[in-house]
Amino acid sequence: MLDQRSPGDLTIEDVRTAHERIKPYIHRTPVLTSSFLNELTGAELFFKCENFQKAGAFKVRGASNSVFGLTDEVAKLGVATHSSGNHALSLSYAAGRRGIPCHVVMPRTAPQAKKDAVRGYGGIITECEPSTTSREEVFAKVQAETGAEFVHPYNDLRVITGQATCSLEMMEQTDGLDAVIAPIGGGGMISGTCLTLSNIAPDVDIYAAEPEQADDAYRSFKAGHIIADDAPETVADGLKVPLKDNTWHFVSHNVTDILTASEDEIIDAMKLTWARMKIVIEASCAVPLATILKNREVFAGRRVGVIITGGNVDLDKLPWIK
Amino acid sequence: MLDQRSPGDLTIEDVRTAHERIKPYIHRTPVLTSSFLNELTGAELFFKCENFQKAGAFKVRGASNSVFGLTDEVAKLGVATHSSGNHALSLSYAAGRRGIPCHVVMPRTAPQAKKDAVRGYGGIITECEPSTTSREEVFAKVQAETGAEFVHPYNDLRVITGQATCSLEMMEQTDGLDAVIAPIGGGGMISGTCLTLSNIAPDVDIYAAEPEQADDAYRSFKAGHIIADDAPETVADGLKVPLKDNTWHFVSHNVTDILTASEDEIIDAMKLTWARMKIVIEASCAVPLATILKNREVFAGRRVGVIITGGNVDLDKLPWIK
Structure with missing residues (x-):
């Protein structure tokens, strides 16, 4: 299985498949595109709008690639993951389309709206306590009982290869780019972007954008090894998770630089x-624009692809309304 | 000038020009399109997204047609209007593109954000008191002093012909429709829709959607003559103005029916x-979806074009957040 290869084995043919x-x-x-934002930044920005994606985020690419790449024998036992975010929604959606079960382990303290959304896509939730120990225990039990295939939210080569299809499309849709920027949390989207661009457009600079308050990828990048933080706090709640070995491979080999923005800068860019x-975008995908506004000299005069990763926002609780 | 013709004289050639x-x-x-909303309504909905339009609303179509249709001699004195909404923005934008002045009479009580937005597009604001008498007095004075050409927000054949280009595009972009629905305030968009569809697709039903709390067009339609209300209150603040002779012509001749929705139904459809x-849409353009949800039997099984008229929303004051 693809899973058992190493990240360096992946090819552009895997992405096309x-x-x-x-x-x-x-x-x-x-x-x-936005002529207003082009004037403001001095760059020419191309926003790839994955907020319009199925289930509201790019994660459905990796989830679908995982689910539909399974043999019938493996697939019939279903898939499983632990996530309270877009990956859980996306995996539930993809499993539903294949007609197989999707087991999701979520902390019992997760917002009701998130649980409802996962159930709305057909996901089967098993609750755990809000701790890593409990999550791992409960997840192991669910997997043992069901035999379901584990699909990690980002440290899975099938998932990374799925996310890589986003920049494949973006390169087809634009007439050449000088740089691409995407938010970085666990690094699934950035890894997919690296996988595609390093093969089909190796001259394109790849920037990752991260909240200052959850800058573990930035510090890892500077240190040359993975640094994982314990539960950082940021409005960009999709970006709290740490890098893992597979995503670190791409970040350390292919990323040009990691840029950071403050909470206020992220919220301003989101509202702007x-x-x-x-368009309705999550705080996480406002981080790239926030860093572009802050690092004008890096991007001015260049054609820049900006990946808008998702649009699943709690409309009752907007960060600029206190 | 086009202005001096009657609405019945307008042809599809005027729209194409x-x-x-x-x-x-x-x-x-x-x-x-949205598979979720298709399932929910039982209809096949095609949303024409004028919230992505220049200056954030369809009004730029009518404003541009007015501004760029002027002779150089008339144009050099500029254009003028009274509006505190999207028409003022749009006329300022279009005048700026032609390089001529745009005079806007606005109540001094209008929100600072709206004044800033008009000035941001280069509009020259003259303030009046928040009464019809003061507005008319101040406007007459501005026009006398400047010689600027008056462009009414909707009761102007140049404006109606400009708005008509929206459904011309929508018919090209979809593979045939059974019905089109748009919000109705003064009737500019609906009149343009009638002008286009009655010529190129006379079998398409045309529905207008209106807030219950500002249902003057509905009552006019049923009564067979214009009924104008004095300052109705609704969250759909683009829809408070009454029909006028030119728009009444189209409403009375070409509209299939006018449907209404309550404030709560409008807010729910907006948030949905x-x-x-x-996508960020104004309350006004949630009225069509609210009426579709309410009148399932009218739309189910049909291909329905829904005109999303604009996206200029005060993000600090959303109607579902108290």
Whole structure:
């Protein structure tokens, strides 16, 4: 299985195969531009809008590639993961499309809205206590009982290969880019971006954008080894998780630089995107624009692809409304 | 001038001429779909997203057609209007693109954000007291002093012809429709829709959607003559103005029916659109979806074009957050 290869073995053919495999289950999301934001930044920005993706985020690419790449024998036992975010939604969606069960281990303290959303896509939730020990115990039990295939939210080569299809589309949809920037949490999207661009457009600079308050990837990048933080706090709640071996491979080999932004800068960029582009985006995917505004000299005069990773926001609790 | 013709004289050639004239200044906005909303309504919905339009609303179509249709002699004195909403923004934008002045009479009580937005597009604001008498007095004075050409927000055939380009594009972008629905305030968008569809697709039903609390168009439609209300209150603040003779012509001749929705239904449909389609839309353009959800039997099984008229929302004051 793909899983047992190492990240350096992945090829652009794997990405193309993944793209063909998942096409029936995902949207080819549009690339939007904003003359206002181009003027403001001095760059030419191309926003790849994965907030319009199925289940509201890019994660459905990796989840679909994992689910639809399984043999029938493995698939019939279902898939399992631990996540309270977009990966849980996406895996539930993909499993539902294949007609197999999806088991999700979630802390009992997770917001009801998130549990409802996972159940809305057909996911079967098993609750754990809000601690790593409990999560691991409960997850092991669920997996033992069901025999379901574990699909890690990002440290899984099938997932990374699925996320890689996003920049494959973006390169087809734009007429050449000088740089691409995406948010970094566990590094699944950035790894996929590296996988694609290092093969088909090795001259394109790849930037990762991270909250200052959860800058473990930034510090890892500077230190040359993975540094994992314990439960950082940031409004960009998709970006709290640490790098793992597979994603570290791509970050350490292919990323040009990691840029950070403060909480206020992230919230301002999020609100600015809503106000001027009229799209609903998560705080996580406002981090790239926040860093572009802050590092004008890096991006001005260049054609920059910006990956808008998702749009699953609690509309009752917006970070700029106190 | 076009202005001195009657609404019945307008032809599809006028619309096509307007479209060619304004193309350099507007976006061909995308048509989005949502499998979630299709399932929920039982209809096949095609959302024409004028929230992505220049200046954030469809009004830039009519404003651009007015501004760029002027002779150089008339244009050099500029244009003028009274509006505190999207028409003022749009006319300022279009005048700026032509390099002529745009005079806007606005109540001094209008929100600072709206004044800033108009000035941001280069509009020259003259403030009046918040009464019709004061507005008319101040406007007459501005016009006398400047000689600027008056462009009414909706009861102007140049404006109606400009708005008509929206459904021209929508019909090109979709593979045939059974019905089109748009919000109705003064009736500019609906009139443009009637102008286009009655010529190129006369079998398509045209529905107008209106807040119950500002249902003057509904009552006018049923009564067979214009009924104007004095300052109705609704969250759909673009829809408070009454029909006028030119828009009444189209409403009375070409509209299939007018449907209404309550304030709560409008707010729910607005939030649902943000949550599921990930787009920022004004309360006004949630009224069509609210009426579709309420009148399932009218729309189920049909291909329905829904005009999303604009996305200029005060993000600090969302109607579902108390």
